[in-house]
Amino acid sequence: MYICIVILNFMHKAGFVSILGYPNVGKSTLVNTIIGEQLMPVSPKAQTTRQRVLGIYNDDDTQIIFSDLPGWIIKPQHELHKSMLQDIKSAFDDSDILIYLYDLSSNKENKELLDIFSDLSIPKIITLNKADLVNEEKILITENFLKEKFQNIDIIPISALNGYNVDLLIKTIKNYLPIHPPYYDKDILSDRYLRYFASEIIREQIYYLYKEEIPYETEVIINNFKEDQDPVYIEAEVWVMRESQKKIIIGKNGEMIKQLGINARLKLEKLLDKHVFLQLYVKVKPNWRNNKNILKSLGYNVK
Numbered sequence: 001m002y003i004c005i006v007i008l009n010f011m012h013k014a015g016f017v018s019i020l021g022y023p024n025v026g027k028s029t030l031v032n033t034i035i036g037e038q039l040m041p042v043s044p045k046a047q048t049t050r051q052r053v054l055g056i057y058n059d060d061d062t063q064i065i066f067s068d069l070p071g072w073i074i075k076p077q078h079e080l081h082k083s084m085l086q087d088i089k090s091a092f093d094d095s096d097i098l099i100y101l102y103d104l105s106s107n108k109e110n111k112e113l114l115d116i117f118s119d120l121s122i123p124k125i126i127t128l129n130k131a132d133l134v135n136e137e138k139i140l141i142t143e144n145f146l147k148e149k150f151q152n153i154d155i156i157p158i159s160a161l162n163g164y165n166v167d168l169l170i171k172t173i174k175n176y177l178p179i180h181p182p183y184y185d186k187d188i189l190s191d192r193y194l195r196y197f198a199s200e201i202i203r204e205q206i207y208y209l210y211k212e213e214i215p216y217e218t219e220v221i222i223n224n225f226k227e228d229q230d231p232v233y234i235e236a237e238v239w240v241m242r243e244s245q246k247k248i249i250i251g252k253n254g255e256m257i258k259q260l261g262i263n264a265r266l267k268l269e270k271l272l273d274k275h276v277f278l279q280l281y282v283k284v285k286p287n288w289r290n291n292k293n294i295l296k297s298l299g300y301n302v303k
């Protein structure tokens with residue numbers, strides 16, 4: 001028995017894989033598809049992801065620890081942006097493999113981050129996401145353009161949304177993964193507690209429900225999370241920057257916050273597989289995005 005365990009550990013592969021890309025290319029969607037759970041917040045708006053969070057893929061002889069990262073920010077405008085960039089840069093130093101996620105459906109410039117990616121001397125893979133939205137020709141043109149810049153690199157068209165070629169991506173990652181015992185228990189999906197994902201789900205639903213600057217100037221804090229109760233009791237504060245935003249979050253006769261509560265509760269119930277009682281409060285915290293102490297207390301990467 002002892003010999004058997006030694007051999008198994010000897011053959012086990014494990015490592016850290018970071019997913020880089022501009023906002024909205026599908027990084028969080030890809031991590032969710034790989035781990036098989038809607039844990040990471042996803043929305044059609046940019047900058048839904050604000051912190052580096054791990055999503056862990058396990059099979060019998062492999063553990064791949066993915067970092068879901070914020071999207072690359074060209075011009076940081078406040079301390080929160082700086083912390084998001086800091087999280088991306090930290091992944092350059094401690095990843096075994098980097099994946100560049102390229103959005104096939106977007107014509108946005110990729111140059112700045114592609115140049116940085118090309119200079120990093122870590123095993124690299126390029127994935128072309130949203131293949132479901134474009135034709136074969138667009139994929140070929142993009143592949144050829146990237147092959148000119150990167151010699152001998154794996155380029156894999158995928159759809160993070162419908163799972164197309166995600167198995168090929170996992171297989172390719174395994175080729176570069178070092179032999180190593182698992183870093184985490186093999187039955188956990190992330191390094192964060194459910195309490196953290198509860199705040200992310202509420203924040204994600206704010207991205208869907210509210211317009212203009214509101215989602216970007218809002219933060220969600222969980223004040224109470226009683227998981228052992230039925231229904232699970234969750235009390236959360238929604239922070240906004242101005243009194244006028246508080247009014248928008250609440251809406252006429254409380255209609256908007258009621259809708260937010262319903263949307264978030266439904267998603268929380270799916271994640272927890274239990275009934276949830278969700279209590280939301282709104283608080284004005286002027287300029288919280290530029291207050292380093294507040295950001296630190298919220299767990300952001302502030303120098």
Ligand SMILES: Nc1nc2c(ncn2[C@@H]2O[C@H](COP(=O)(O)OP(=O)(O)O)[C@@H](O)[C@H]2O)c(=O)[nH]1
Pocket residue numbers: 021022023024025026027028029030041042043044045046047048049071129130131132133158159160161162
């Ligand atoms: N059609 C399509 N949409 C996708 C795909 N991957 C992500 N999306 C959508 O792109 C938007 C941004 O996704 P998200 O994962 O939040 O991007 P991130 O900012 O890079 O983390 C969301 O509306 C996703 O549903 C894909 O493969 N195909």
Ligand SMILES: [Mg+2]
Pocket residue numbers: 027028029041042048049068069070071
């Ligand atoms: Mg994201």
